[in-house]
Amino acid sequence: MQTMPILTIQASEKLLCALEDFLEKSEANFALILDRGGIILSQHGTLPATADTNVVSALSAGCFAATRELAMRIGETDCSALYQQGANNHIFISAIDTEHILVTVFGKQTTVGLVKFYSARATKRIAAVLQDMQSGPGIGSLFSKEDLNGTEDLFVR
Amino acid sequence: MSIINYANKEIQFKIVYYGPALCGKTTNLAYIHSQVDERNKGELVSLATAADRTLFFDFLPLNAVVIKGFKTKFQLYTVPGQVIYNATRQLVLRSVDGLVFVADSQWDKMEENLESFQNLQDNLVRQGMSLDSIPYVLQYNKRDMPNLAPVHYLEYLLNNRGRRVNSFVGVATTGQGVFATLNAISRLLLQRFAREAEESVLKHQRPAATTALTGVTTSPAPATLRR
Numbered sequence: 001m002q003t004m005p006i007l008t009i010q011a012s013e014k015l016l017c018a019l020e021d022f023l024e025k026s027e028a029n030f031a032l033i034l035d036r037g038g039i040i041l042s043q044h045g046t047l048p049a050t051a052d053t054n055v056v057s058a059l060s061a062g063c064f065a066a067t068r069e070l071a072m073r074i075g076e077t078d079c080s081a082l083y084q085q086g087a088n089n090h091i092f093i094s095a096i097d098t099e100h101i102l103v104t105v106f107g108k109q110t111t112v113g114l115v116k117f118y119s120a121r122a123t124k125r126i127a128a129v130l131q132d133m134q135s136g137p138g139i140g141s142l143f144s145k146e147d148l149n150g151t152e153d154l155f156v157r
Numbered sequence: 158m159s160i161i162n163y164a165n166k167e168i169q170f171k172i173v174y175y176g177p178a179l180c181g182k183t184t185n186l187a188y189i190h191s192q193v194d195e196r197n198k199g200e201l202v203s204l205a206t207a208a209d210r211t212l213f214f215d216f217l218p219l220n221a222v223v224i225k226g227f228k229t230k231f232q233l234y235t236v237p238g239q240v241i242y243n244a245t246r247q248l249v250l251r252s253v254d255g256l257v258f259v260a261d262s263q264w265d266k267m268e269e270n271l272e273s274f275q276n277l278q279d280n281l282v283r284q285g286m287s288l289d290s291i292p293y294v295l296q297y298n299k300r301d302m303p304n305l306a307p308v309h310y311l312e313y314l315l316n317n318r319g320r321r322v323n324s325f326v327g328v329a330t331t332g333q334g335v336f337a338t339l340n341a342i343s344r345l346l347l348q349r350f351a352r353e354a355e356e357s358v359l360k361h362q363r364p365a366a367t368t369a370l371t372g373v374t375t376s377p378a379p380a381t382l383r384r
Contacts, residue, residue, distance in 0.1 A: 005160050012164035037252020038232065039160050039169045054199045054218040058232065062204075062213055065248040145351040147225050154221040154229070154343045155193065155336055 005133050007041055014129045019044035022122035026115045028106035029089075033126060034061055035100050041130075047105060048089065060103045064093050081119075083112055092116060096123045100130055159254045159350075161227065169230045170346050171252055172339075175277050176259035177269035178210075178238035181298040184329035185259065186217045186233055189339060192332065193219060211237040214249045221343065231343060238273065247280050255346045256293035257338055260315055262305050262326075267314060274315055288318065292345035295324035296338045301331070 007015075019031045023045050030045035032053070038061035043053060068079035084091040092104045092115050102123055106115050159170045174182040183203065190201040199218035206212050215235040222229055234253075236246040258277060260270045281287050297311045308326060316324055323341045327334030 007160060007162045007164065009163045012162070016164070035160065035252055037171055039171065039252065040165075041160065041162065042164065052200050054232070055202050055216065058202065058214075058216040058218075058234075061251075062248065065251060066213070066245070069244055069248060145355060148347050148351045153340050154231075154347075155189070155219070155339050 007133060011129055011133050012042060015042035015126060016044060018122055018125045018129065021125075022104075022118055026104070026106070026118040027110035028092075028104045028115050030105040031122075032057060032060070032103040033096065033100060034103060036061055036065060038062070041100070045105075056103070056105075060091070060093055061101065064095075064101050081116070083116075085112075092119060094119045094123055097127045097130065100126070102126065159346075165228075166226055167228045167230055168224070168350070169232065170254045170343075171232045171234065172255045172257065172342055172346070173249060173253045174233065174235040174257045174259055175246070175250075175273070176238055176298075177261060177266065177273040178240070180238060180259045180261040180266070180270075180273075181327070181329040182235040182238065182259050183211055183215050185257070185296070185298075185327075185335050185338070186215050186235060188329055188332045188335045189219070189233070190217055192336070197221070210239065211235055212242075213237065213245055224347075229347070231346075233339075240272075243276065243280070246276070247283060250280055250284060253286075253291065255342045256288075256291060257296060257342050258293060258315070259296045259298050259327075259329075260311060262297045262299045262308075262311065263302050264304050264306050267306060270311075271314060289320065292342065292349055294322055294338060294341045294345070296327045296334060297324060298327040298329050298334070300326045300333070301328045 015033060019033070019042060022028070023031055028045070030043070030047050032043045033041040034057050035041065038058045040053065040057050047053065047056065064079070064082055067082050071079040079095070081092065081094040089105055089107050090112065092106070092112060094102050094104075096102050102119055104115055104119060159168065161168050174185055176182050186201060190198060197220040202216045203211065204213035204215070214237070217233040219231045219233065220228055221231060234249050236242075236249045256277070258274060278288055281291065295315055297308060312324060316322060325334040325338045325341065327338065329335055
């Protein structure tokens with residue numbers, strides 16, 4: 001297991017700013033930054049009421065990973081973006097770096113071209129923040145072994 | 158890989174249930190989902206075939222204890238057990254923090270158990286990991302079936318590495334062993350987390366890190382969320 005990265009308040013605010021700016025310019029409804037294993041780093045905007053963000057993140061990570069694998073089977077070296085066209089809501093997923101993806105949900109008020117254009121800018125900005133996060137401080141300043149006492153049975157029947 | 162998120166005050170872990178086809182991985186998650194309080198669980202999502210066989214993965218998000226103001230969140234995944242879905246298993250293993258290997262206790266499933274366990278090790282190596290570097294536990298499931306292999310034989314087959322791990326007998330359909338298994342792997346992850354914290358102290362001096370992480374509460378006495 002690699003060293004656990006920490007998303008600081010400052011980094012989190014930078015990510016949120018990048019997402020706010022992206023949603024405002026692209027006129028999309030919702031944006032989500034994930035690692036490629038499905039862990040949520042940041043989100044902004046609104047999803048349809050029936051959607052659970054955890055589920056959207058797990059499925060998006062799986063979907064992008066499967067599409068990337070499929071692309072590589074036909075001779076591509078990577079997959080940079082994925083577009084799902086719906087009747088009312090659409091999803092655009094783009095790679096931020098080798099470890100993270102940006103998921104965007106948008107409706108009829110905008111176009112995939114606009115979303116794609118501004119997501120390219122947003123991913124560069126987000127990648128810079130995440131790069132800093134990778135080399136951030138360790139977790140020793142936050143927790144000690146004693147803090148985990150009393151957590152023997154996290155789940156009980 | 159797990160992450161500490163200051164904005165949401167969350168620590169997230171990913172646990173994958175691995176094992177041969179029809180060993181009970183999905184049944185484990187379904188039982189957990191049926192027993193955990195609504196406040197501490199999300200939706201159980203199954204990407205399955207029409208015959209209810211896992212096609213891609215099952216997914217269940219759970220909330221657990223609060224440590225120094227940070228919620229711990231566990232994302233449980235299963236892999237498809239059928240041999241042909243190996244590419245899919247590799248995708249689900251990405252960024253995994255801990256593993257549960259579910260074995261089928263029936264005599265005639267021993268070969269499949271071994272193949273799946275070897276397949277797990279091969280897939281971990283492809284991701285730069287190994288069973289030596291990742292927390293895992295074993296569950297010997299289907300102990301209610303006829304024609305069972307003895308537990309000591311399963312131990313001989315699957316728990317014979319240099320590092321012996323915790324193993325549990327289970328009947329996932331009734332819930333036997335399901336929470337013991339989940340608690341064991343969750344505890345291992347938190348212990349690893351604590352160990353990493355201690356190692357981190359040696360690498361980074363406290364004042365510098367504390368300055369960078371403003372707004373952190375340091376109150377003790379974590380509250381425990383249970384169903």
